[in-house]
Amino acid sequence: MSKVINIKSIKVSCSQCSLSQLCLPRNLDHEDFEALSSIVKRERPLLKGEPLFELGQPFKSLFAIRTGSVKVFLPTNEGDEQIVGFHMPGELLGFDGMGHDSHSCSAVALESTSICELPYNRLQDIARELPSLTEHFMTLMSNEIADEHAMMLMLAKKSAEARMATFLLSLSARFSKRGFSARQFNLTMSRHDIANYLGLAVETVSRIMTHMQDAGIINVDRRFVSIENMDGLRGLAGFTSTSPVCAEHHE
Amino acid sequence: MSKVINIKSIKVSCSQCSLSQLCLPRNLDHEDFEALSSIVKRERPLLKGEPLFELGQPFKSLFAIRTGSVKVFLPTNEGDEQIVGFHMPGELLGFDGMGHDSHSCSAVALESTSICELPYNRLQDIARELPSLTEHFMTLMSNEIADEHAMMLMLAKKSAEARMATFLLSLSARFSKRGFSARQFNLTMSRHDIANYLGLAVETVSRIMTHMQDAGIINVDRRFVSIENMDGLRGLAGFTSTSPVCAEHHE
DNA sequence: CGGCCTATTGACGCTACTCAACATGAGTGG
DNA sequence: CCACTCATGTTGAGTAGCGTCAATAGGCCG
Structure with missing residues (x-):
């Protein structure tokens, strides 16, 4: 019985997650949290080296990191990879596929990593009632653009x-x-x-x-x-x- | 009198602009085009070296290039700049400020350049009726992210x-x-x-x-x-x- | 204990930077 | 029209920073 409770306790609501302030907008009320929590899928944790998504795969979800960390990379035409980012808990991944059919890069776990999957079509449904969600994703994407600008500066200079x-x-x-x-x-x-x-x-x-x-x-x-x-x-x-x-x- | 007509003829509708297929979604009907055309501001062309927007300035609009070209750059702490992109007709700029108060980079004209300014609050109004517009901006932003990933690969390898x-x-x-x-x-x-x-x-x-x-x-x-x-x-x-x-x- | 993977250290060479001189074109004024 | 200047681009010589290659050390796991 206590085991059942433990398993349930893993599936906490977004409203109880200390990371929600990082991956979700700040002005959400209880109902908004419930709507979002209800669509979040939490699979078993990824083991080190397991892919979160891969280049060319259909884009279906955004992913939030709960624990662990992830590297995002492109293949090079010499057969190795170029890492374009590392991500840690509270960060959202997968914006590269937004508005597209498939992902334009790959992501794999650097250690045991637990993930919240946010199916994009369900997110769109919620966003229709909750414009601040769309706004929030825009903010996160433009943050990513700014980070990459800074990275280009670093690599160039x-x-x-x-x-x-x-x-x-x-x-x-x-x-x-x-x-x-x-x-x-x-x-x-x-x-x-x-x-x-x-x-x-x-x-x-x-x-x-x-x-x-x-x-x-x-x-x-x-x-x-x-x-x-x-x-x-x-x-x-x-x-x-x-x-x-x-x-x-x-x- | 003919001068007045000339000036008006510059203010063509987006529906007649051959570049609209690059900067706007494809499934727009006549009404959508009119709504968008009605909010577009077309100031006098920028001269070479004139800024389109500057780092730290309040974010108010997206900008589409009609003719000419633009460079986007960050200042470096050595006092010079790092160019993070060149843009040509049909491309939309300013996503770096999306969801933020101010721009995170600067843009200046490389030559005489004419611009369509799209005030963001008006765009949001239209997007509420026209979800494909938001979707389109997401696509453009994720394209920008993918381009920057490719640039990072290039600079690193x-x-x-x-x-x-x-x-x-x-x-x-x-x-x-x-x-x-x-x-x-x-x-x-x-x-x-x-x-x-x-x-x-x-x-x-x-x-x-x-x-x-x-x-x-x-x-x-x-x-x-x-x-x-x-x-x-x-x-x-x-x-x-x-x-x-x-x-x-x-x- | 032995094999394997990751990390460190050293020797050497190459790519691309710096410094410097020079060339070319655009714009200006006489 | 030419002479002058300034901005932009080209070319050469020398060098430094970082990559490559190679050998070694250390941790981890069966």
């Missing part, structure tokens, strides 16, 4: 060291926003993934992390990162002390 | 030569789509802008264009480009100059 510093600051800010420490966290992605995302070689990422450690900016032990000198890191990233930590929204 | 080739092919395809030659066109942007966009130095862009000309792939005279060997250009766009396939078989 910044040095390897500045890219790495910016990446760590971005993770720090996102962990912090979710109530975790801004100074200490575990990377959920491999060095290979980091290098791929930042347009660098794995060896370069490795070297830069040791340089930063030698300079007393960070401490690294495998995937555990501890930021020892936040201002120093901001300096490496190319930000003045008054400029924003990073341009990333990732709500 | 491709050689200077491949970037330049990809850029020329992209222009070619876009001119072609608008009824112009896919093989001959004028660049509306300077070498400086091209280099900035592609994350290269101006000198590199210049050298690569001469190399391509020497190889018989293109002909360049100032801003006029003529593609002499489309397949050759596609080859350059797909493989790095050091990749085995190119080095072995295409010396």
Whole structure:
């Protein structure tokens, strides 16, 4: 009996989910929450390496991350991949397929990851009664566009060291926003993934992390990162002390 | 009197505009066109270098390009800019501000450019009666996301030569789509802008264009480009100059 | 313990940047 | 019409940053 209750407790309403402020509009009333909760599908968690969606698959849903993390990537014509984003709890994925038949990129879990699936046709039904939902998706999409602009700037102009510093600051800010420490966290992605995302070689990422450690900016032990000198890191990233930590929204 | 008629003739309806198939949904009837036409503002054309909108300005409208072209860019903290896109007739701009108070990037005209301004609050009114309009904007935004993913791949992985080739092919395809030659066109942007966009130095862009000309792939005279060997250009766009396939078989 | 995968470190080379000189064209004024 | 200037583009020489290749170390799991 207690088991049944446990299973039910997993299927919490969106109104009780601490992440809803990240993936849903803020002005929802109880009824709105119920309508949204009723269409959310929660399958078993994905294991590390399992795809959330893949390039070319029909677009049917948006996906919100509850726990875990995900990488989004394109195939390259040399047979490997280009990672275009990492996503953590509270973030919505799948906008690439919005208004299209199929997804234009792939997403796989970086660790055990639980997901809320939001079937798009059901979302459209709700959005008809709830214009702020459409508005909210627009906001999230334009955030994604702004993030990608910032990423293009980084890839086009910044040095390897500045890219790495910016990446760590971005993770720090996102962990912090979710109530975790801004100074200490575990990377959920491999060095290979980091290098791929930042347009660098794995060896370069490795070297830069040791340089930063030698300079007393960070401490690294495998995937555990501890930021020892936040201002120093901001300096490496190319930000003045008054400029924003990073341009990333990732709500 | 004839002058008045001329001025009026500039204010054509969207239904008569050959570009409407690019910036508006396809299933519109006469009434829809009239509703949209009635809210479109057409100011005097922008001169070269004049801003269409600027970072931080309140977001009030989307903008469609009628004639001319525009570059969109972010400021860098070194004081210069990073160009994140070029836009030509039939394309809609300003999605970066959607769902926000203000624009997250700037746009300036590269040449004399005439614009249709679409006030966003009026658009929302129309969209309430015309769901396919919202759907269309979603499609355009997700296209923009997909384009930026492709750009990130390019900046992270491709050689200077491949970037330049990809850029020329992209222009070619876009001119072609608008009824112009896919093989001959004028660049509306300077070498400086091209280099900035592609994350290269101006000198590199210049050298690569001469190399391509020497190889018989293109002909360049100032801003006029003529593609002499489309397949050759596609080859350059797909493989790095050091990749085995190119080095072995295409010396 | 042994195999495998991920990460680190070093040596070397290449791509593309920087610096600098020069060429060309557009615009201006005499 | 030419001379002048300024902006834009081209070309060359030298170099730095980062990638490639290769060897080694360390953690994880059967």
